[in-house]
Amino acid sequence: MAKLLKKTLGLLVLMMAVFTLTSCGQSSQTNVYQNSKEAKKIVWGVKSDTKLFGLVNIKNGKTEGFDIDIAKAITKKMFGKDAKAEFVATTAKTKVPLLKNNSIDAVAATMTITPERKKILDFTKPYFGAGQSILVKKGSSIKGINDLNKKGTQVMAVKGTTAVDNIHKYAPKAKVLELDDYAQAFSALKSGQGIAMTTDNGILFGIAKENPNYQVVGGAFTNEPYGLAVDKGQTEMRDHMNKALDEIKADGTYTKLVKKWFGSIPGFDLKEAEE
Amino acid sequence: MSILAQAFSWINLRFLLEGLWVTIEVSLISIVLSFIIGLVFGIIRYSKIKFISGIVGFIIDIIRNLPLLLLFFFTYFALPQIGLRTSPMSASIIALVVFESAMLAEIVRSGILAVNKGQMEGARANGLTYWQAMRHIVIPQALFKMIPPIVSQFISLIKDTSLATVILLPELLYHAQIIYGQNTNYMLPMYLIIAVMYFVVCFALSVVAKKLEKRFG
Amino acid sequence: MIHVLVNNWQVFLSGFFNTVLCSILALFFSLVIGSGFAIMETFQNKFLSGFARAYIELFRNIPLLVITMFFYVVFPQYFFTISGFAAGTIGLTLYTSSFIAETVRAGIQSIDIGQMEGARSNGLTYWQAMKNIILPQAFVLVIPPLGNQFVNLIKNSSVLAFVAGFDLMYQGDSLASQTFDTINTYLVVGVLYLIITLPLSYYMKHLENKLS
Incomplete structure (x- = not known):
């Protein structure tokens, strides 16, 4: 019995040592903007289960929604008409770790800009005003x-x-x-x-x-401005995304998309939503 | 009845079958890779090479005693931090392979142990080296003994793939959830049909496993 | 990694407690149900043994998560609401009981038929022979494999995380998604699971060696 305990204890200690070592080894940060520009492709983390914003269409397996359209429009504005927006399904739980570990380049997934999240991510200007x-x-x-x-x-x-x-x-x-x-x-x-x-x-x-x-x-009891997010420190990416956001607002694409997705929703205030 | 007819429309069924295919694809790839790795680790554990056998045994014990769900999180969230970008598909396969090869290593080890000791001694007495005897005499016999438990592991692998919904692998359960997430009247029909699909695949395999057991066991 | 544990020890403790509680409940019920079906399968009556066989095959061949989700979201629509903890425990019980039934049945069948016949010819009824002669021997034989089932049960109890069952995995999940310290949180969760499962599986190995 004592031998058993000793063996278990030894294993646990050893394992903790190994884990602590590995979790300290952070990867060096890459420049997401430069990489995306070269590849002419942005990998977006999006919703797959959220009506109006990001929902899988069972007929063709493609994800559709306001977030998807915004992401596509931004990608094209940033890297030209033939640039590709690739989509990875995420949930609220998975999107931050995926940004942190470079599995995705940016997030367009009903993500509210909050002070806590700003500590670990960089956000664009709000693109949608939810509550x-x-x-x-x-x-x-x-x-x-x-x-x-x-x-x-x-x-x-x-x-x-x-x-x-x-x-x-x-x-x-x-x-x-x-x-x-x-x-x-x-x-x-x-x-x-x-x-x-x-x-x-x-x-x-x-x-x-x-x-x-x-x-x-009961109406909205909080303000939840949605922003597009990138990992902390990817300021070049964020600045270009902000610029693209301004451009699609100026050329009318943005308003068209808001109308497309929310125009026919009873009880929904378009004015409140547009940022 | 009309709800059932709508729920089992061709579009929905096709979407479910796509999910089932991902489940089977991921399981097949994983079992093949796990078998190869499990075989190597099982032999290392059996042969009691200094240090290496100990370390391999240690890793296997840790993995065998963790919930598989945790391994999915590690492969999806932690691996990319050391530079390996994973997709839900590759993360799932890696997690399943890590878990299953630990399980299979134990099966391989006990399979080798089950081969009569006299066989090794006989082979050695006839002038074969330890590794030659392993390769030509012991392992081929052990493999026959391992086939039934490996098929059972394959069955659990297929069932375990459903846990990968947590990292959004587009497998059977996840596809069913997408369908009933869009129309919650389909909840019951979806759970019934995926239960049938899992059952048919796993039960058929378990019948095969029993037949093999009778033959080799 | 240590700081995550220190700062949130209450959360982990309550999760740990729920994991242990659910595992013990599910173990108890699946032992009872599993042994019941194992005995039933050895009956002469074709209908009863067939029913037991069907039960075992059904729950062995459907993923635990599917069974659990069924009780959490589908069952309440037609009957009554059950909490995530209860749905998870029921799912675990049904799933594990089918494996325990297989194990116990193998144990019963490995006991020499002569023993049953001998006991019967000495005037014991079928049930007396089962209770006093066959089952005690069978249980000694199946203790190590049952122990392994228990280790599996504890690991499998992590499905409670899918149905808001407030177990260790759920608490870790919830914490990770609020603090964003994902990897360290899951490492703590892993170590906490190992504290239960490692000693148990070593003990079972030890027992197995002793018995054989």
């Missing part, structure tokens, strides 16, 4: 964020989103159940695992459009 809201079943007694602030209330949110922190702040008594993506969170709401689902209004309107038994209530 956090609440989705409930029609006829629910929940009318707004304050109704959620009760003990025993369970609210669905997605791991790694600002919604998780905001609920802790605005409705501290509610318990948050964190799921991996929006499809899972909404499935859980529909299965009655919680009384409401919370995230940005644009995403919730997308779900409500397809599921008429559900509605967005």
Whole structure:
């Protein structure tokens, strides 16, 4: 028995030593802008489960949405008409590590600009103005964020989103159940695992459009300006993305895209969304 | 009934079959690579070479005792930090190969142990070196004994591939989730049909494994 | 890596506790259910043994994650809501019980048929013989493989992370996506799993050597 314990302990210590060593070995930073320019290609981290922003089309397997169109427009503005935008499916949980480890060049995935995230990533100017809201079943007694602030209330949110922190702040008594993506969170709401689902209004309107038994209530209780993100220190990439963003706003592409995706959504304020 | 008909439309079925194909493709590549690596590590462990056998044993023990889910995170998030850009596909294959070759190494080792000791001694007495005896006498016999457990590992590999949804590998479960994420009325039909698909593939393989066991076991 | 553990030890502790709790619950129930089906499969009655066989084959050949997700999202739509922890524990129990049933059945069948016949001819009923002669021997034989199933069960309990089961993996996941210190967080999670699984699997190896 003592031998057993000694062996286990020895293994654990050795392993920790190995891991600590490997996790210290950071790779040197590459210049994403120069690499992308050479390849004429930007690898974007996008959503695959979010209606209106980034959703896989089952007919052809391609991802479609506002974020996708913005990313394509920016890529073409930056590196010319024949430049390629490549898309990698991400979730709120995976996009930061993937940016950090160079698996993707930039993120266009309903990502709110926050002070915490700014410490580790570089953001462009906002390209979409969302606000956090609440989705409930029609006829629910929940009318707004304050109704959620009760003990025993369970609210669905997605791991790694600002919604998780905001609920802790605005409705501290509610318990948050964190799921991996929006499809899972909404499935859980529909299965009655919680009384409401919370995230940005644009995403919730997308779900409500397809599921008429559900509605967005209480309006937006936070400001969630979406930005395109790159890894910290990729300022050259960010500056060029900002310039491209200005250009697509100036030539009308941007407004056209906002109308294309959000023009027909009842209850959605286009003025609020445009940045 | 109409919900079922809509859920199992050709478009959805095709999307699911694409997912199933990714599941099988990833599993096949992984089992072949794991077998090769597992064979090497199993032999190293068996032959008790100083230090190397110890270190290999140590690594195998660590890997065997970690949840596979963690390995997916490491291969997808950590490997690129040392310069290896991985996609969901390559990250999944690497994670599965790391995990399965640790499992197979143990199977190989016990397969070799199960071959009668007298065989090695006989071969050595006839003038073969240790490695010659291994290669021509011991390992070929051990391989027959290993076939059934390897097929069982392959079955768990196919099931384990579903965990790769966590890094968004477009396999069967992930494709089903995309479909019912867009229309939640399809939840039940989707889970039923993917359960049937997994079952058919895995059950068929387990029947093969049983047949092989009767023959070689 | 140490700082992640020090700063968030309560989070890891509660996750660790839930992982252990769920594993113990699932182990208990899957032992009971698994042994039940193993015995049932040895029955003469074709219908009962066939039913046991079907149960075992069904849950052995469907991924654990699919079973668990089914109980988390599909089951509540037609019956009643169950928490992620419960759905995960049920999924683990069903999945593991099929493997335990296989193991126990192999144990029972490896006991010499002569023993059953001998016991019967000495006036014991089928159940008395099963309970007093066959099962005790079978269980000693299957302890090492059962131990391995338990190690697998603990590792597999990480599926709770998919259904907000508040286990070790879920807590690590949640923490990593808030602090962005992904790799260090998962390293802590890994070490915490190994603290349970490594000693257990060494002990099982030790036991196996002793028994054989």
